[in-house]
Amino acid sequence: MKIVQWLIFFVFLGNNLQAQNYQDQKTRFVLTNIGVNGIAGGIGAVINKKPDEKFGRVLLKGFGQGCLGGGFNVLGKEITYQINVKENIGYAWPARITNAIGSSITQNAAANRDFWERWHFNLGPVRLEYRIPEKKFQARVFASAVYGTTFMAVNGKLNLEKSIKTGVMFFERSDDFTLYGDKAPGIMVAPAIGVSKQHSGSYYHYLVAHEVMHILQFDQLSSLNSFTDRVDAKLKSDFNFYDKASKYFYLDLNGLTMLGLYMTQINQSWQCRYFEREADVFSNRRVYPKCK
16 A cells, blocks of 8 residues: 555645746646656565565665656656647657657566566557567456547547557547547547547647557556566466456556546546646646646
């Protein structure tokens, strides 16, 4: 439960920004990203500590690697602004790749591995993973994508060209989308984004940048999946069906975690929700007043 408490703490830290300018506000989000990743990396490393390893060393190594991963996450989020300011959705690719480097480093930290051992990238509903020590490549459907893809397919139409240009499953419809009972011109339900076709120009690119930011936020939560590594290994050992299924299907915690954190703030105004504020700070460089 410690990690959940710390995540909630940093969410509310980022939410209650009393910023004088954009730089002050962004600095808080940068520190939040690095801090959350460091804590996730440290706690996860301790959970996955080997019996002969020293607690303090494992904790510090995991924390340091997690902070490094958080730094790359920040760089990826910074790039989303280029989608907006240059009105070019292709910048989603470098934003996502840079963010994936950070998420991989932090997940390695939380798994008590060296930072370079495994690299992953979510492409559509598939998690692509390469394990350097084993020289093994693996592609698996991740759990959150099953719901997300189904929801978006029912509520919009896939635009294949824009999906290729962004590296994100890109859905459209003629009017606004509905999510959590609210109408919105843009939404994200991982691994996909939806943007209304009735918008164009600079506002359209603002919407795309904002929703791509949500994809990055979703991917950043990958480190939490390492918290269940021991349970996963035991299930594979005890149940042959689970072992075989896991070769094609990846049980991730990203979707449930992001939904849970978002729902804690669902009764607040849109601009007071952490994920929305952070998305706008990076993708639009917007400054918000303090939320109560």
